Amino acid sequence: EDQVTQSPEALRLQEGESSSLNCSYTVSGLRGLFWYRQDPGKGPEFLFTLYSAGEEKEKERLKATLTKKESFLHITAPKPEDSATYLCAVQPKWVSGNQFYFGTGTSLTVIP
Amino acid sequence: EAQVTQNPRYLITVTGKKLTVTCSQNMNHEYMSWYRQDPGLGLRQIYYSMNVEVTDKGDVPEGYKVSRKEKRNFPLILESPSPNQTSLYFCASSLDGGSNLVYEQYFGPGTRLTVT
Numbered sequence: 001e002d003q004v005t006q007s008p009e010a011l012r013l014q015e016g017e018s019s020s021l022n023c024s025y026t027v028s029g030l031r032g033l034f035w036y037r038q039d040p041g042k043g044p045e046f047l048f049t050l051y052s053a054g055e056e057k058e059k060e061r062l063k064a065t066l067t068k069k070e071s072f073l074h075i076t077a078p079k080p081e082d083s084a085t086y087l088c089a090v091q092p093k094w095v096s097g098n099q100f101y102f103g104t105g106t107s108l109t110v111i112p
Numbered sequence: 113e114a115q116v117t118q119n120p121r122y123l124i125t126v127t128g129k130k131l132t133v134t135c136s137q138n139m140n141h142e143y144m145s146w147y148r149q150d151p152g153l154g155l156r157q158i159y160y161s162m163n164v165e166v167t168d169k170g171d172v173p174e175g176y177k178v179s180r181k182e183k184r185n186f187p188l189i190l191e192s193p194s195p196n197q198t199s200l201y202f203c204a205s206s207l208d209g210g211s212n213l214v215y216e217q218y219f220g221p222g223t224r225l226t227v228t
Contacts, residue, residue: 032214043116043202043219044155087155091214098143098162098206099170100217104154 002027002092006103013110016077021106023088024070031095033071035064036087038105044087047073078110114139116220118203124226125193133188133223135203142208144186145170145217146178148199155202161186162208193227200224 007022025033032051036044048057050066057064061082063074073086088103116137125131137144145160147170157170161180175197177189186205190197201224204217 031212034216036219041222043204043221044217046216046218049214049216089155096160096162096168097209097211097214098145098160100145100157101171102147102155104152 002090002101004088004090004101004103006086006088006106008106009104010107011109013075013078013108015079015110015112018074018076018078020075021073021086021108022070023073023103025088025090026069027090027092027101029093031091031093033066034089034091034100035071035073036089038085038087047086075108078108080110080112083108083110114218116203116205116218118201118220118223120223121221122224124228126228127194128192130189130191131193131225132190133201133203133225135186135188135220136184137186137203137205137218138184139205139207139218140183141205141218142183143206143217144180145204146176146186146188147202147204148172148197149202149222150199158188158201190225193225195227198225198227 035047038044048064053068085105085107087105089100119134146158147155159178161167203220206217207215209215
């Protein structure tokens with residue numbers, strides 16, 4: 001069964017304290033893995049797409065990496081405005097182009 | 113401005129009273145989807161559509177209906193809502209990437225539904 005697991009469920013960081021969020025997946029072939037950011041009361045907002053193991057993408061203080069079994073979202077020197085829930089989603093190769101499986105997210109709080 | 117809109121944003125209703133949540137996108141996207149988000153369960157796909165008149169069930173379709181008569185609109189219909197359908201609902205759209213590429217989804221602002 002295809003599964004997406006995110007850890008930790010919640011993470012509290014001091015401003016400037018770098019850390020990583022994990023998304024592990026078990027799918028029968030990966031077409032793409034996505035990271036989204038979700039602020040309270042809002043819809044998810046796209047951050048990154050990763051397609052193959054070894055791929056990395058960066059945006060400001062965020063860097064996403066992908067292996068054959070998991071993806072990491074590295075947050076360098078976070079600021080309070082990085083506080084949000086971060087969601088991981090995968091699309092296995094065997095599904096149609098509009099099917100996605102989401103993890104339950106990591107709630108990040110950055111304390112000033 | 114490129115966006116996905118949903119209406120209403122908040123809805124309180126009673127068991128059995130039919131309702132429709134509308135979704136519209138202005139990006140000419142082929143793909144559209146409906147999700148529900150519940151604490152501890154994350155986002156789960158209810159129905160999705162690959163194009164006009166092409167829809168299919170996601171992981172949790174029971175109790176829901178959809179239609180895609182126009183490319184920009186994808187309404188979600190609850191014909192006889194029950195309390196277990198109380199949830200936060202999101203509509204999303206994306207481009208068709210063919211068999212090799214998959215594009216990011218753009219999400220609406222959400223509809224918070226309470227069924228009493």
